[in-house]
Amino acid sequence: MIRINPENTAMKICRFPFFAFFLPMVFLVNGCIVYPDLVETGMKSPKTEKCGDCHIDIYNEWKESPHASSYTSNAFKEETFDYSFTFCLGCHAPETIFTGAKIEPRSVHVEEGVNCNGCHLNDCTLSGPTPARAPHPITEKDMYYKTSELCGKCHVGTYNAWQKTGNMEDKKTCQDCHMPKIVRKLIQDEPWQKIYPKREGKQHFFSYQELIPVRENILLLSFTNIVQSEDTIEGTLEITNTGIPHSVPTGDYGYREVLIKIELLNKTGHVIDTRETSLFTEMKTALNYGEKRIIPFDFTQKNTASGIRVRMIRTSLNRDTSFILVEKIYSH
Ligand code: HEC
Ligand code: HEC
Ligand code: HEC
Ligand code: HEC
Ligand code: HEC
Incomplete structure (x- = not known):
């Protein structure tokens, strides 16, 4: 553990007189001062609810996130x-990602x-x-938090794929897409929040909803060679991963499937018939960055069709969730 220089800390207290209010809580343990319980490790590792006392919004987002259920999930x-496989715990219930090459699991609150x-x-901060x-x-201003490398400590396969997508200047990081920007205060507890300015921060949901703003132009869909006769419609669907710098779907573990549904629609927009195929990590059919997939399809019909719709849907094992x-x- 790195010791906090007492002089620096004293300087902070001088510069921010309101810290005097916290002084009763200030004590020295292991070189960490002021709320030292928050940076404890081992058996004394704090409960996350404590962070939620002040960082209310971020805590509520995190609680909904897959990170918060990475230990308790049924899968x-x-x-x-x-x-019983303790070697799985490092990434699913880490003490901190900064425990060396191998991430050590926590002893408590797993x-x-x-x-x-x-x-x-x-390092004790x-x-x-x-x-x-x-x-x-x-x-503060620890720029490592802006890097994909941080996510790559656990998302190893996805990070390796991301690294291979080239070094263009405007290359997006994991955080750019998976942690959308939001301007707000970092804490919400009264009365302290009153003295803090709003900042540009990042959301902590790590959910599919967050991808709505970024999903334009990252998967290109096009219909080609559509030929229609009195009783058939056939053609090809082309899917190109133009902007997701990892495979679709991605991930090294668990059940990962993206369904491709090609649907024949009637004049009122109802689905008459469906063709289904999937991108599935285990079947090695995931779509890599820059890759194009060509999917031929045909339908029989009785002149009732008025359009074709394609949807790419991220689904789960029991198909109980979908996005x-x-x-x-395509309409004609
Ligand atoms: C007593 C209230 C309080 C508690 C409890 C608390 N924080 Fe904070 N934290 C703050 C305040 C205040 C700031 C600075 C806000 C600002 O400057 O806008 C902050 C800032 C931060 C930052 C921003 C660092 C940066 O440079 O961007 C992180 C990360 C952080 N806290 C994490 C945590 C974690 C993790 C916990 C729980 C272990 C926690 N905090 C518990 C009050 C608290
Ligand atoms: C300490 C290890 C660790 C770090 C660091 C980490 N993650 Fe995760 N992440 C996980 C685990 C474990 C899961 C699986 C949770 C589950 O589905 O049960 C996960 C799940 C996710 C998911 C949801 C996947 C899905 O199937 O819905 C996204 C998105 C994600 N992480 C993005 C990120 C990003 C972006 C970063 C960097 C800012 C990051 N993660 C950093 C361990 C980590
Ligand atoms: C340009 C935006 C973008 C960037 C940059 C990006 N992702 Fe994604 N990510 C997506 C989209 C869109 C999806 C949903 C499609 C999918 O499931 O593959 C996704 C899905 C995921 C998933 C869930 C996989 C699944 O199918 O369940 C994980 C985990 C993930 N990304 C991790 C990362 C990590 C780690 C990085 C950085 C190395 C990263 N992403 C960079 C856009 C991005
Ligand atoms: C999977 C890793 C991960 C987890 C878990 C996580 N954070 Fe963060 N957090 C980040 C990253 C990465 C950033 C910086 C993102 C950026 O600026 O691009 C960040 C940013 C922050 C900031 C700086 C301000 C902001 O909004 O960007 C605060 C404060 C913070 N986190 C608090 C928390 C608290 C409190 C929790 C738990 C309730 C938490 N974080 C859980 C990775 C994580
Ligand atoms: C290097 C870090 C790391 C290790 C070690 C690790 N995981 Fe994971 N695990 C992840 C990440 C990151 C995710 C989410 C994205 C992905 O699948 O890559 C995940 C996701 C999962 C999921 C999917 C959860 C869901 O709800 O869909 C399961 C199941 C899983 N891991 C099981 C295991 C098992 C079993 C082990 C031990 C053999 C293990 N993991 C070891 C990082 C890790």
């Missing part, structure tokens, strides 16, 4: 035979999965990318 429980400290605890000043040990990534309609 993980089953695949580790009820948690049910919190990838929690705040899992990503933010570094809570690090982040903004110019923030906090009542707890902090490393439309892109869709396109």
Whole structure:
């Protein structure tokens, strides 16, 4: 653990007189001062709810995120035979990603999965990318948080794929797409939030909803060679991964499938017939960055069709959740 220089800390207290209010809580343990419990490790690792006392909005987002359920999810429980594979825990319930080449699992609160400290605890401080000043040990403007490398500590396969997509200047990082920008205060607890300015921060949902703003022009769909006769319609669908710098779907573990539904529509827009195929990691049919897939299709019809629709849908094992990534309609 790196010691916080007492002089620096004293300087901060001088510059921000309101810190005096926190002084009763200030004490020295292991060189970490001011809310030292927040940067403890091992058996004393804090519960994530504590971060939620102040960072209310971020906490509520994280709680909904797959990171918060990465230990408790049924899939993980089953695949580790009820948690008997301890070597799986480092990425699913990390102490912090900064524990060396191999990420060490936490000793306590494992049910919190990838929690705040899992990503933010570094050398006895809570690090982040903004110019923030906090009542707890902090490393501000830590630009490592802006890099894909951070995500790549656990998302190894996806990160390797991302790295291979070239070095263009405007190359997007994982955070650019998966952590959309939002201007707000970093804390919401009263009365302290009143003295903090709004900043440009990042959302912590890590969900498909977040991809809605970025999904334009990242998967290109086009219909070609459509030939229609009295009782058939045939043609080809071309799908190109023009802008997602990893395969679709991506990921090294779990069930990962993207359904492609080609639907024949009647004049009122109802589906008359469907052709289904899928992009599936396990079948090695995932669509890599820059790759084009050509899918021929044909339908029989009785002159009732008025259009064809294609939808790419990210789905789950039991098909109980689905999210439309892109869709396109061809009409004539
Ligand atoms: C007592 C209130 C309080 C608690 C509890 C608290 N924080 Fe903070 N934290 C703050 C304040 C205040 C800031 C600075 C806000 C600002 O400058 O806009 C901050 C800033 C941060 C930053 C931003 C760093 C940067 O430079 O961008 C991180 C990361 C952070 N806290 C993580 C945590 C984590 C993780 C926990 C739980 C272990 C936690 N905080 C608990 C009050 C708190
Ligand atoms: C400490 C390891 C770790 C780090 C660091 C990490 N993740 Fe994750 N991430 C996971 C695990 C484990 C899951 C699986 C959770 C589940 O589905 O149960 C996951 C799930 C996700 C998912 C959801 C996948 C899905 O199938 O819906 C996204 C998106 C994601 N992470 C993006 C990121 C991004 C972006 C970063 C970097 C800012 C990041 N992660 C950093 C471990 C990590
Ligand atoms: C240009 C925007 C963009 C960037 C940059 C990006 N992603 Fe994605 N990501 C997407 C889209 C769109 C999807 C949904 C399609 C899919 O499931 O593959 C996705 C899906 C995912 C998923 C869920 C996979 C699944 O199918 O369940 C994970 C995990 C993920 N990305 C991790 C990362 C990581 C890690 C990085 C950085 C190395 C990254 N992404 C960079 C746009 C992006
Ligand atoms: C999977 C890793 C991961 C987890 C888990 C995580 N964060 Fe973050 N957090 C990041 C990254 C990466 C950034 C910076 C993103 C950027 O600026 O591009 C960030 C940014 C922040 C910031 C700086 C301001 C902002 O909004 O960007 C604060 C404060 C913060 N996180 C607090 C928390 C708290 C509190 C929790 C738990 C409730 C948490 N984080 C969980 C990765 C994570
Ligand atoms: C290097 C870090 C790392 C290790 C080690 C790791 N995982 Fe994961 N795991 C992830 C990440 C990141 C995700 C989410 C994206 C993906 O699949 O790549 C994930 C997702 C999963 C999922 C999908 C969860 C869901 O809800 O869909 C399962 C199941 C899983 N892991 C099981 C395991 C098992 C079993 C082990 C041990 C054999 C293990 N993991 C070891 C990083 C890791």
